Amino acid sequence: MDASIEYPRMRWLVFLAVGITLMAGNIFNLSFAAILPEIAQSLNIDIVVANSFMWVFMLAVSFSVIAGGFLCDRCGVLIVVVLSALLSSSGAVLMPWAGNDFSTTLLARILEGIGTGFAFCLLSPTMTIWFPPKERGLVAGLFGSAIALSGAIGFPLSSGLFEAIGSWQKMSAWISIVGWLAFVVALVLIKMPKPRLPSQAPATESVQDGAFSRELKEPLLYVCIVVSFFAAWLLQTLILNTPTYMAAESPLGLGFGHMTASNLMILFSIAMMLAPIVSGVIQDKIFKTNARPFIFIGFALCCIFMYLILLPAIYAKRPLLILCLVFAGSGIAVISAALPLFVGLNYPVHSLGKIYGIIAGLGNFGGATGLFISSWAVGARGSYSFAITIISVTALVGFLFVFVLKRWKASPAMNG
Secondary structure, eight states, X not given: OOTTSOOOTTHHHHHHHHHHHHHHHHHHHHHTGGGHHHHHHHHTOOHHHHTHHHHHHHHHHHHHHHHHHHHHHHHOHHHHHHHHHHHHHHHHHTHHHHTTOHHHHHHHHHHHHHHHHHHHTTHHHHHHHXXXXXXXXXXXXXXXXXXXXXXHHHHHHHHHHHHHHSOHHHHHHHHXXXXXXXXXXXXXXXXXXXXXXXXXXXXXXXXXXHHHHHHHTSHHHHXXXXXXXXXXXXXXXXXXXXXXXXHSOTTTSOOOOHHXXXXXXXXXXXXXXXXXXXXXXXXXXXXXXXXXXXXXXHHHHHHHHHHHTTSHHHHTSHHHHHHHHHHHHHHHHHHHHHHHHHHHHHSOGGGHHHHHHHHHHHHTHHHHHHHHHHHHHHHHHSSHHHHHHHHHHHHHHHHHHHTTOSOSSOOTTOOO
8 A cells, every 4th residue: 555645535426426426326225115005005015025125125235245246346337336226217217017917027126136235335445445545434334324324315205205296206317306316426436547555566367366366265254244244133133123123002012103203303313323423433532443342232222222112110211211212223333333343354455345335235134134033023922022132132142253253364465
């Protein structure tokens, strides 16, 4: 790494393009979740079949994250941003053309998922390649905050547009504007002069392939996949099960009602937006090239405070419940920001896209696994309490795996 070369100011425009693309993909994902019953009625299908729009999207994301990582190493971050925005936005804008044909709508949904996966493979490469070490924690936190913000606005935005327009297909097309904005920004950046980045030392193709082959044999890669698996499990189950646990009538849940549960989840979402930024600043100032402490902290917070919301002494007192939700939301947000930072600090730049794509892509299956286990738990016990207990145990298992989330011998792969 040549320390005499400065990082270009346009790095923040690259961050903006990647951030908007990430937000667009997350909004596309959630846009169907709030109105699945209406979509099922429009297409004349069962609600169970309509749920395929959600899991097909996630499946497409899982595979395209891996493919996008390989593409990122070969073509660069900005090319992948353009492809991501183009594919995901095209899928959204095709919905009115698909009309009420289930198969065509499903294909458009898969296109959205592929584009979104291309965006999520860029988290670690963007912060590691385009930003100096002293800023990477902050960038990781800002990415985490952007994703949390898109999650917070995805439901109300899609529901509001659907109510105003009266068509879920047109709603989807209007939402695509966010993705097209990222597409335009990335195209402008591609046309700008290409700077030489200090993080990108020259390397031959044979050296790159050799480094990648060596990393595939390292235990760290597989520990990263496992930790990513449990992080995805927590993210999906926390967001989808917690509000239902609070809203559903006893004995299924706490019986607070949907309005109260929604208001409580707003505080949960605010914590998810703020915590990554705070942890990122602390990362840069104190921990620097060691991202493990925040992964530890994140799993610990989820484990402790998701278990506490099961206790009558906690959920009967609203301030204590809010405190637990804030810490649990902070925990999963911190993990989501710290893990790609950890990968960027521990793998060579020339194969970082491939490595992170594999970790995030395979780890993403944890989300689907967690939702399946949660559904089984609710059906088996007739209560969301068992599902929340499983979330806490999952966080404990993830916490234990972080103890072996390290290289056991010195490596030249560090990007600190």
